[in-house]
Amino acid sequence: MRESLMDIICCPMDKHDLDLEIDEQDGDEIMEGRLVCTECGEVYPIEDGIPNLLPPDMRDEAAA
Amino acid sequence: MTRERDTGAGGSGGAEGPADSARDLASRRGMETSVYQPAEDSELLARAAVGHAEGRTLEVGTGSGWVAEQVASETAASVVASDVNPGACRQARERAERLRAESESGTGAESERTDAGFEVVRADLLAPFADEVFDTVLFNPPYLPTDPDNEWDDWMETALSGGESGRELIEPFLDDVGRVLAPGGEVLLLVSSLTGYEDVLAYAEARGFSHEVAVQESYPFETLSVVVFSQN
Numbered sequence: 001m002r003e004s005l006m007d008i009i010c011c012p013m014d015k016h017d018l019d020l021e022i023d024e025q026d027g028d029e030i031m032e033g034r035l036v037c038t039e040c041g042e043v044y045p046i047e048d049g050i051p052n053l054l055p056p057d058m059r060d061e062a063a064a
Numbered sequence: 065m066t067r068e069r070d071t072g073a074g075g076s077g078g079a080e081g082p083a084d085s086a087r088d089l090a091s092r093r094g095m096e097t098s099v100y101q102p103a104e105d106s107e108l109l110a111r112a113a114v115g116h117a118e119g120r121t122l123e124v125g126t127g128s129g130w131v132a133e134q135v136a137s138e139t140a141a142s143v144v145a146s147d148v149n150p151g152a153c154r155q156a157r158e159r160a161e162r163l164r165a166e167s168e169s170g171t172g173a174e175s176e177r178t179d180a181g182f183e184v185v186r187a188d189l190l191a192p193f194a195d196e197v198f199d200t201v202l203f204n205p206p207y208l209p210t211d212p213d214n215e216w217d218d219w220m221e222t223a224l225s226g227g228e229s230g231r232e233l234i235e236p237f238l239d240d241v242g243r244v245l246a247p248g249g250e251v252l253l254l255v256s257s258l259t260g261y262e263d264v265l266a267y268a269e270a271r272g273f274s275h276e277v278a279v280q281e282s283y284p285f286e287t288l289s290v291v292v293f294s295q296n
Binding site for chain 1: 144148154183187192193194197198
């Protein structure tokens with residue numbers, strides 16, 4: 001993901017803003033890191049450049 | 065998704081007959097069965113979207129990312145694609161990276177665009193998107209009415225099944241999409257006759273949307289429409 005995405009995403013639980021924490025970057029692309037809700041503190045991982053903004057109870061890889 | 069997997073009445077001779085089950089189709093194409101691949105409905109949505117998408121555009125339930133790619137490469141829109149399925153997100157992102165690399169190297173058809181990629185987000189419908197940020201929202205929903213006793217419980221089920229009514233994803237989408245739309249924004253929703261066309265329109269109308277039909281095509285088992293909704 002690119003940092004510009006921060007303008008349009010929010011916490012899926014309470015719709016508050018997210019803070020971006022970067023672990024690994026490739027040019028403009030944030031490859032690894034996390035998004036942290038400024039209100040509830042929930043942490044959403046960024047893996048292989050894809051932010052996982054599913055609510056925590058839907059995060060399992062397996063289909064429901 | 066012209067697929068009649070319950071009738072078993074496939075094999076009318078066509079290479080990709082609409083009566084084939086998704087699984088038969090996928091296995092004959094030698095594809096995995098966990099990510100929905102472009103079909104007639106995708107093509108119809110892409111055709112309408114290329115004519116309408118502008119500004120910031122979101123494709124919900126992007127699957128392989130094919131529709132998002134068409135919009136990103138054929139329009140000036142800045143495109144975000146989302147899916148609940150991690151395999152779909154990975155395929156969509158590979159597609160986005162390929163597109164971006166082609167546009168940067170100038171070898172692709174869209175060498176005039178400096179940045180023809182798109183963003184991929186794993187999401188449950190519209191949940192992680194902020195208020196009033198999208199000018200266009202596209203959705204080819206899972207819409208096949210499905211007997212609860214006949215669910216497959218895998219990602220392809222998630223991509224195809226709209227629950228008993230066929231509208232179990234369409235309704236929550238329509239409940240929330242007004243929130244993420246910028247003023248004057250539009251929603252392009254693929255609606256199948258199998259899903260109850262009039263029911264979908266009535267549901268949207270009750271939530272303050274007016275509509276017009278962008279494209280409509282009839283297939284042996286269903287009529288597919290791309291309906292443009294705008295807020296009254």
